[in-house]
Amino acid sequence: MTKSRPFPFKAYVGRLTVGEETWPFRFKVAQDASGVLRFLVPPIPYTAETAALSRALDGLGKGAAFFKLFGETPDGARFQSDHMTVRYHGHRSTPRTSHLLLRFRTSKATLTRQAEGQARPFIRLSLRGFEAFPHLHAQSPLGDVTMAGAYPAPRGTRLSGLLQVVATSTPADFNTWRSQAEALALHLLSCMSLAASRNLKGLVQETWDGGTMEETFYANTDRRGTGQPVVHPMMRQSFFDCAVRAHSQPPVGAKNLSYAIEWFAMDAGYTELRLLHAMTALENLADLNLSPAETRMLPRKRFEVIAKAMRDAARAASVDAENAADFIKALPGRMEDLNRRSLADKILLLGERWGVPLADLLQGDGLPRAIRARNVIVHRGWYYEPANDTPESRDLWDHVRLMREIVVRFVFVALGYQGQYLVYGGSVRQAAFPPRPGSSPGDSATGPAV
Structure with missing residues (x-):
């Protein structure tokens, strides 16, 4: 890890509350060079007043x-932070003196100062780990x-990158x-998070x-x-252009x-987690962009008629059964699950509504097998x-690649992106989106292995 060297310290006089x-x-x-604020507090002579400060800091945890x-x-x-915490709190004493150390x-702090000579008002975010060559540029209604990124x-x-919005006037x-x-910047950070994974x-x-520079630091x-x-x-660049356009003109109004x-894009140390992350992304897309009525198989009132009949039948059939009371108590929640559409159904429904090209990915039983693999991991932990003839015997990485590709295509359609992207299979290849009609998985790859 690169050691960050702090810039020169600046002295402030103020108050601690x-x-x-x-x-x-x-x-x-x-x-410092990683964007973290470092603090120096000189030893404080121990007096009745600073003893009260020491006791107050001791009580923060309570x-x-x-x-x-x-x-x-x-x-x-000026420096201002309402989010300060204590890293170390101690005392140093000699036969003649005693000091509070x-x-x-801070998890969030703001520095403000007067600054002249800038051309136009702007906001600028400093980034870590973003890669792009050359730098990306686009015009938006906001400027x-x-x-940029190394x-x-x-x-x-x-810190090695930035995202900047400069007002046109x-x-x-x-x-x-x-x-x-700021809303545009957050949108672009999210979109480019997908591009960078x-x-x-x-x-x-x-x-x-135009006169005051404000710097806000986040931990x-x-x-x-x-x-x-x-x-x-x-x-x-083309994906960045698309992301900028989608902020003011979203193609499908994704929520x-x-x-x-x-x-x-969440980091994962295990392949199992990569599958769970991709599945959770799809669950999130479906639940936020389909109405509650669309996620149910039957209208609530019609299903309640069926559910009542099922509960009555279950009570009659399980009168003398062991643990019958527990079984009856669990029925309402379990029967509600019967009326929920499966993840596969919700993916297909939302994909059809948005016009997401999924035909080449849904040939065969890849989607249901991937969902079964997710369920196996969640319910038993491995x-x-x-045995090689079980439904879960397929390489887990096959399921991960399929589900991540489905997520990518949903996001591409939501942003209106058409262009080159990376496809992961036996090798990493450039592919064109949207894929050609009637193609098989991976057939859209048009470039050499990367």
Whole structure:
């Protein structure tokens, strides 16, 4: 892991607040190369006042999870955080002196300062691990959009990429523009997370309104990718263009697409988890984009007539059975499951509505077998059977590839993407989306192995 060197520390004078109590406070702050804020607090002489501070910090675990820290510099820069926590709290004593020792961290903090000389208002997110060559550029109704990342991405946790939205001209209402630009940025981070197959997060957000620079720092653990990018880092411009367009002109009006993408791009150390993540992404897409009535086999009132008859019959047949009371008690929930459409049915229903090309993927029994494999993993905790003739004997990776490909196609259609992407089989190949009508799985691959 690359060791991050902090920039020079800057001294602040302000106050520290725990609950309803406030103390004057001095501290120093620096940002390191990974976007993390580092704090230096000089030893504090132990007095009656600082003893009260020590007791208040001791009590954080019993009440408030965070304390607040505010500070200013002589040149007008400000630090503000309501999300401070204690890393270390101790004392150092000699025969003549006693000091309180503190080390802090923050999960969210804001630095503001005056900054001139910028051309137009902008927001900029600093990224870790995003790859693209060359840099990506597009126009949106909100302004010029740029996304950049080193290729290959440097090892370690250093910030190495950015996503920036620059206003075309000075907006009449900056706060409204900012809110809209932030929504666009979050949308693009989600879309490019699919392309990279890695959940991308803005670790530092810079916002300039024409006079004041605001930097907001977020604590995020390092997020590794799945190792299977969907769009090659050197071919992401067309997908980026599509993602920008889809924000203002979504082709199918998909709901909360970012949830499914986050599941899809989630890091997993085991193949079983990769399958569960892809399946969960599809469950999420179906449940959010189909109405409750569409996810049921029969209308609720008609099914309730059948359910009542089933309950009556079960009571009559199980009067003398062992554990009959427990059986009858469990019936309502179990019978409700009978009226729910299967995941396969919901995938087909939503795919037909959106026009997702799935014919080449659904030849044979790949989908039901993959769903059975998911159920086996969830219910018993392992996948492979010693015998070779079981329904689950197929290589688990075959199921993962199929389900991830289905997720990719749903997202492509939701964004209106048409272009090149990566297909994973015996080798990694470039393929065209949408696939040719009547093709078999993998037939759409048009380029050489990558």
